[in-house]
Amino acid sequence: MKAFVTLFRNLEESADHKVRMNQIIDFFRVSTEEEITSAIDFLSGNRPKKLIDISTLKDAIQQMAFLPEWLVEESYSHSGDWAEVVSLLIKPVKIDTGKNLSSMIAGVEKLRGLGSTMKMEGVFSALQSVSTDERYFLIKLFTGGTRLKIPEEMLKNCRDITSGVPQEPGDGTLLERGSLNKVKAVLLYVKYGRGANTEYSFAVKKGDGLVTLTKITSDDEYNFGNEISSFVKNNTIEKFGPVISVKPEMVFEIGFDEVRLSPRHKCGVSLVSPKIIALLRGITPEEIGSIEYISSLISN
Amino acid sequence: MSRSLLIPTPQGLYCPVGDFHIDPHGQVDRAIISHGHSDHARKVAKKYLAHKDSAGILRTRLGRGISLSTLEYGESLTLNGVRVTLFPAGHLLGSSQIRCEYRGNITVFTGDFGTTKNDTCEPFQPVKCDTFIPESTFGLPLYKWEAPEIVYQEINDWWRKNRDKGLASVLYCYSLGKAQRILNALDPSIAPIIVHESVGQMNVCYRDAGIKLPQTLKGWDRGGKPSDAGAIILAPQSAISGDWRTFPGKYSTGFASGWMLLKKMRKMGDIDKGFVLSDHADWNGLLNAVKETGAERVYPTHGFTKQLSRYLKELGYDSSPLETTFSGEKMDEDKSV
Numbered sequence: 072m073k074a075f076v077t078l079f080r081n082l083e084e085s086a087d088h089k090v091r092m093n094q095i096i097d098f099f100r101v102s103t104e105e106e107i108t109s110a111i112d113f114l115s116g117n118r119p120k121k122l123i124d125i126s127t128l129k130d131a132i133q134q135m136a137f138l139p140e141w142l143v144e145e146s147y148s149h150s151g152d153w154a155e156v157v158s159l160l161i162k163p164v165k166i167d168t169g170k171n172l173s174s175m176i177a178g179v180e181k182l183r184g185l186g187s188t189m190k191m192e193g194v195f196s197a198l199q200s201v202s203t204d205e206r207y208f209l210i211k212l213f214t215g216g217t218r219l220k221i222p223e224e225m226l227k228n229c230r231d232i233t234s235g236v237p238q239e240p241g242d243g244t245l246l247e248r249g250s251l252n253k254v255k256a257v258l259l260y261v262k263y264g265r266g267a268n269t270e271y272s273f274a275v276k277k278g279d280g281l282v283t284l285t286k287i288t289s290d291d292e293y294n295f296g297n298e299i300s301s302f303v304k305n306n307t308i309e310k311f312g313p314v315i316s317v318k319p320e321m322v323f324e325i326g327f328d329e330v331r332l333s334p335r336h337k338c339g340v341s342l343v344s345p346k347i348i349a350l351l352r353g354i355t356p357e358e359i360g361s362i363e364y365i366s367s368l369i370s371n
Numbered sequence: 372m373s374r375s376l377l378i379p380t381p382q383g384l385y386c387p388v389g390d391f392h393i394d395p396h397g398q399v400d401r402a403i404i405s406h407g408h409s410d411h412a413r414k415v416a417k418k419y420l421a422h423k424d425s426a427g428i429l430r431t432r433l434g435r436g437i438s439l440s441t442l443e444y445g446e447s448l449t450l451n452g453v454r455v456t457l458f459p460a461g462h463l464l465g466s467s468q469i470r471c472e473y474r475g476n477i478t479v480f481t482g483d484f485g486t487t488k489n490d491t492c493e494p495f496q497p498v499k500c501d502t503f504i505p506e507s508t509f510g511l512p513l514y515k516w517e518a519p520e521i522v523y524q525e526i527n528d529w530w531r532k533n534r535d536k537g538l539a540s541v542l543y544c545y546s547l548g549k550a551q552r553i554l555n556a557l558d559p560s561i562a563p564i565i566v567h568e569s570v571g572q573m574n575v576c577y578r579d580a581g582i583k584l585p586q587t588l589k590g591w592d593r594g595g596k597p598s599d600a601g602a603i604i605l606a607p608q609s610a611i612s613g614d615w616r617t618f619p620g621k622y623s624t625g626f627a628s629g630w631m632l633l634k635k636m637r638k639m640g641d642i643d644k645g646f647v648l649s650d651h652a653d654w655n656g657l658l659n660a661v662k663e664t665g666a667e668r669v670y671p672t673h674g675f676t677k678q679l680s681r682y683l684k685e686l687g688y689d690s691s692p693l694e695t696t697f698s699g700e701k702m703d704e705d706k707s708v
Contacts, residue, residue: 084637136512138512139682139685142678142681143512146511146513149511149633155513156513159632
């Protein structure tokens with residue numbers, strides 16, 4: 072069960088489409104057919120009706136944890152989530168019980184027909200027998216307290232990606248960042264702005280010439296502003312107000328997340344999240360990348 | 372009638388009889404420093420007194436030229452008739468509780484203190500006193516820490532899995548204390564360990580004090596080295612911008628702090644995975660410490676001071692918050708360095 076509880080927590084904590092896709096795919100890869108079916112059901116919004124009110128639970132937890140009411144309220148005002156407060160105030164249990172989603176849901180249904188005292192007893196004995204992470208999820212389940220809903224289209228896509236692929240262990244918490252594409256580009260223009268902000272324009276090859284690929288504004292977090300300034304002084308071609316064009320000699324490595332078609336840009340594409348990675352001191356402008364190469368990376 | 376030997380002043384905690392300040396943040400003549408974190412150790416005093424193991428940290432952070440004398444744990448110094456003794460606080464290397472005794476009246480200030488197992492410093496030792504001044508950074512019953520070994524295993528597992536996916540692991544943590552506690556627990560067989568310069572500086576102090584840390588590498592060449600793939604990088608959160616952003620490869624980010632217990636904190640910042648690891652006492656740690664001192668008066672100083680003191684009052688203690696400007700465990704200690 073750990074896997075679904077982890078997936079649920081991760082999905083709640085990230086709204087990023089790509090991140091969520093990766094988490095769902097990783098879960099599908101380690102889960103059985105039955106677990107996947109019940110997860111899809113749950114995530115698309117088909118879940119048990121509320122069994123108890125969160126306020127009933129909060130009154131009970133106070134007595135159980137031997138804490139004054141004001142202190143439980145203080146805990147809530149710090150956390151902002153009753154399910155979290157209740158799950159943390161009950162004695163922590165370290166070991167996950169490994170209950171799967173469908174048996175947890177079945178457990179909820181079993182309690183539904185009972186009288187209120189029996190129901191509360193059932194709820195608490197369930198909450199005390201699971202780990203803190205599982206407990207948080209179980210509280211959401213008992214109280215109908217989650218609005219998390221994943222579009223069916225997205226779930227279907229994840230299913231398609233994983234079906235027929237050999238199972239391999241994954242982990243929904245492993246995210247890729249800085250999945251940087253890189254290109255070598257030459258500095259073409261510098262525009263000194265207010266304060267420390269400077270805008271640099273970089274070009275790549277197009278045929279025998281150059282074409283501006285991207286502009287990057289930097290507050291010199293890279294610490295080579297001085298080196299560029301002295302280069303600009305000695306290699307200025309023209310000045311247009313604050314914009315200075317320089318001899319295409321200084322080569323940088325530029326990183327970016329992806330390339331998109333962009334009719335607005337002269338070169339026909341735009342880079343997503345471009346950043347300066349390094350000043351390549353030993354590299355000549357002959358070695359820079361081309362717009363053809365960049366265009367081959369266009370993602371749809 | 373006995374009362375607290377330490378009172379709050381605009382410069383920080385002050386002992387009127389002994390004429391010294393503790394962890395001052397305004398100009399003073401004599402300061403006793405509980406530990407090296409920047410909200411406790413500032414360059415504002417003419418003379419400093421601290422634990423021997425704090426010396427390297429204080430000289431690195433405040434300057435080689437400071438006038439500093441040191442004590443061992445349990446060793447005493449008498450200042451204007453007040454007997455000052457340091458006891459381990461279990462927070463980080465050299466961290467000390469400061470016990471002040473005058474005519475049989477005893478006041479203990481904990482500084483920041485931790486009660487879970489920490490192999491990079493001496494464990495917290497409860498000290499009998501009349502007046503107890505503990506920090507209360509995590510003074511709510513929500514805060515209960517797991518055994519640190521479980522968290523260390525989570526960190527190593529996360530790192531190993533990242534490595535297997537070809538990702539580096541960037542783990543944000545305080546450069547003093549937390550970083551060394553984690554380094555000490557990392558499994559160096561997984562991949563290289565890289566540390567930010569501010570972590571590296573503190574590692575020198577720890578190694579000098581005989582704390583075992585695995586081999587670490589400094590930064591990386593601009594442009595990147597293939598051997599860094601799968602490495603773990605320990606950096607303060609302030610390094611999120613700047614050079615460390617330019618890590619030439621794919622990576623995942625983590626953050627180790629007691630605050631990671633709560634969903635709202637995990638959602639703050641740009642962090643993939645939170646590890647609940649704190650060098651501060653949790654709720655039960657605070658209550659046990661209070662009980663073990665046998666103190667009648669308890670004046671919590673930081674964090675949930677009102678909540679802890681109200682609860683202690685209901686238990687029968689004489690308790691009220693003592694306002695100081697220590698900031699306890701913040702999301703990023705290093706910003707103020």
